[in-house]
Amino acid sequence: MTAKPSSTAAYLLVAPAALLVTAFVLVPLVIVLVVSMFDVSLLKSSAEFVGLGNFQTELTSAAFHNALGNTLAYTAMLVPASMVLGLIAALLINGLSHGQTFWRAAYFLPYAATLVAMASVWRWLFARDVGIIDAIFGPLLGVSGWLNDQALALPAVAIVGIWHQIGFVTILYLAALGTIGGDQVDSAMIDGANGWQRFWHVTWPGLGPTTVFVFVMCVASALQAYDTIVALTGGGPVGATETLTHQIWTRGISYFDVGRASVLSLVLFVLSMAITVLQRRGAGRRLEMAGTR
């Protein structure tokens, strides 16, 4: 006789996790929806139903338009740059006969390092006059004090974000390059294709699914930019680096306006879902691969 484990055992094994996921993901999701329709005063512990009032106030506010604009601009800077640079690094590393492990580790290091701490280092590097960046690029580009400059602060934050993100892109592309058959590349070489033709006609199409996936991951990371902003600029100067995610903190924790912060959370939710739904299957596949590694 085989002792078939009863369903009760299965439920007992799943219950603690199910309870916690419900309490810390599902219930909060419902709360954020509910709270977005209330004018909550944390200090007086009172709440008044205002329907879509918070949406109306928040979505038409100049602060929201500024934060949304900055978030999109930041995404537009971070995503292409980290993808292109990460891919170039992966292609360079992949073609090496020696030292692949070394370069892989070197380029991935910024992704593993504590980001707020490294951003505080970048804050000094960007410091007006005394920082290395002003010393080197000041005379070349004729600009200084990036973090205090309305036009340059967001690009400066993006540079740090790109620095952090490149290694992640490199690793994903390296994994994909490892799975593209050497046969195809070899036969293309026999056909006399040059390096660029080989890349464009064989390698790049082979990287397609990875590229879509990397794109989604980079957009998600751009939407969540926070640590760098706090350490580098705190959202300034004059809101020039205020983004959606940082605005959630500012509205909810600093101004105690959790109703409007919930509206911002929902906007972030919608943006994140729009981009993830695009590649949901890809993410599932990726997780499956990860589990078997």
Next chain:
Amino acid sequence: MRKTAIGQALRHLGLLGGAIFMLGPVLMMLVSSFTPTGAILRREFLGSFTLDNYATVFETVPVLTYYRNSLLVCLGTLALQLLVCTPAAFALARLRFRGRDITVAALGALVLIPFQVIAIPIYLIFRQVGLIDTLAALILPFVGSAFAIFLLRQHFLTLPSAICDAAKLDGASTAATLLELVIPSSKPAFISLSVFTITSAWNAYFWPSFALTSNEFATVPFAVISFLNSESGTAYGPQMAMAMLAVLPLLIAYLFAQRQFINGLAMGSTSN
């Protein structure tokens, strides 16, 4: 043959150029943390070695308390996460029960929700129950991790079914199967998950900036920001020492276990 040798050299050269950008800040942090602020402001490095920056950090803030808090949060999160998520992952992978498929599907959807979206409601709940500014507040939201369950479940699915079936013939209980057969043969998955969980917990700043209000339970990243805001803006020497102290533990671990870090983080982040 010559051509490939030149090609290889050019690749290394290109990567070296990129490394100025990638590793430059790390190197500058290392060097300037041992340089007096005055020399840093004049951009004179390597000329005047000093430990004063570290001494200043240790004198002005309770570094060891920050380390203790961070360590407790890392280990607490990991231990509770493994305790809660391993059995669930096993049941969802290997046992048959009503509602299993829908639970798996739900987890697959929940894993996609960014934590940033639900930070405000969790903050409100914790305020209500008096958990703001405690270590528990930093740990609890990450114990029941949909990602951890998903990752472990995927791994358990790949184990040969003979492992489980043979155990059943022996009359081993479900718990014994899990403890004696499934867990020992899933080391790579547990290592990846542990690296991901510990690194995320050590580096986390977003949630601590909601849940903490004082420095009493400050984790290292939270302390870095407090230090940055409390020091006069140009005390770069101590600031670099503080950054070094924040980065160092993981950096040392990274030097010894790059492969585990890269596996753990690159695939781990794919769910966040």
